[in-house]
Amino acid sequence: MNSLQDAIYNWLTIKVVVDERPEDTAAVDTKALFEEILADEHGVQVPEVKTDEQMYYVSLEKNGEDKTYRFPRDLIEVMIDQINGEPEKYPNYPEE
Incomplete structure (x- = not known):
């Protein structure tokens, strides 16, 4: 993973x-x-996530600094929207 x-x-x-x-x-x-x-x-543990109608906000601490990243909801939700739109293409395979 690059960045x-x-x-x-x-x-x-x-x-x-x-x-x-x-x-x-x-x-x-x-x-x-x-x-x-x-x-x-x-060096980041599970970040804190908040959301509003337009964005996701991810807050974390890295090297003693608090940082917040933001992402548009439509960009983040594209995968779940695709799964929900065509659920037959995304079956859940049980663990064996």
């Missing part, structure tokens, strides 16, 4: 999916992977 902003974007996108589909094992595993990337590559 912290990219890592947060990827984590937040899949977090939104997991929040709506907590039984989706692939999404849960992917979220955990991005949390490892945030921790291992960027």
Whole structure:
């Protein structure tokens, strides 16, 4: 993962999916992977997320500094919108 902003974007996108589909094992595993990337590559623990009608705001601490990143809702929610629009393409495969 190149930048912290990219890592947060990827984590937040899949977090939104997991929040709506907590039984989706692939999404849960992917979220955990991005949390490892945030921790291992960027030294960031799970950030705080707030939202309003237009944006997601992700707050975190890195190297003693508080930082906030913001992302448009439509950019972050594109994956869950796609899943909800064509659920037959995104089945949940149970763990074996």
